[in-house]
Amino acid sequence: MLVRPVAIRRNVGFEVFNVRLLIGLDKLLRAKWRYQGDLSASINDALLAVNLNTVKLVTLQGKKKQTARETQVVILRRLIRNIKRIADARECSINQLVNSGLLAFYSRGRKG
Numbered sequence: 712m713l714v715r716p717v718a719i720r721r722n723v724g725f726e727v728f729n730v731r732l733l734i735g736l737d738k739l740l741r742a743k744w745r746y747q748g749d750l751s752a753s754i755n756d757a758l759l760a761v762n763l764n765t766v767k768l769v770t771l772q773g774k775k776k777q778t779a780r781e782t783q784v785v786i787l788r789r790l791i792r793n794i795k796r797i798a799d800a801r802e803c804s805i806n807q808l809v810n811s812g813l814l815a816f817y818s819r820g821r822k823g
Contacts, residue, residue, distance in 0.1 A: 731778040794808055
C-alpha cells in the first residue's frame with residue numbers, strides 16, 4: 712500500500728520560521744504551553760507585543776547562556792519580514808533579536 716504525503720494546510724499569511732531559543736526560555740515556553748495551547752501562537756503574539764527596534768539585546772553564547780535545538784514555529788509572514796529587517800538594521804542575528812523580544816515579553820509578564 713502506497714501512502715501519499717499530504718501537504719499541511721496553514722492559514723494564509725503564516726510561514727514556518729526556524730529559531731534557536733535560549734535553553735531557559737525554551738523550557739519556560741514549552742512548560743507554559745504544553746497543555747494550554749499553541750507554542751507558535753504564543754511566540755507570534757509575544758513578538759508582536761514588544762518593540763523589537765528598542766528591546767535590549769541579550770547575549771546568546773556564553774558560559775551561562777546556551778541555545779537549545781532549532782525550533783520550528785509558524786508565525787505571520789509580515790512578522791518574519793519585520794524581524795529580518797530589524798535584525799539587519801540593528802546588526803544582530805535573527806535568533807538574538809527573537810530571544811531578546813521573548814525575554815522582554817515574558818519577564819515583563821512575571822513582574823506583575
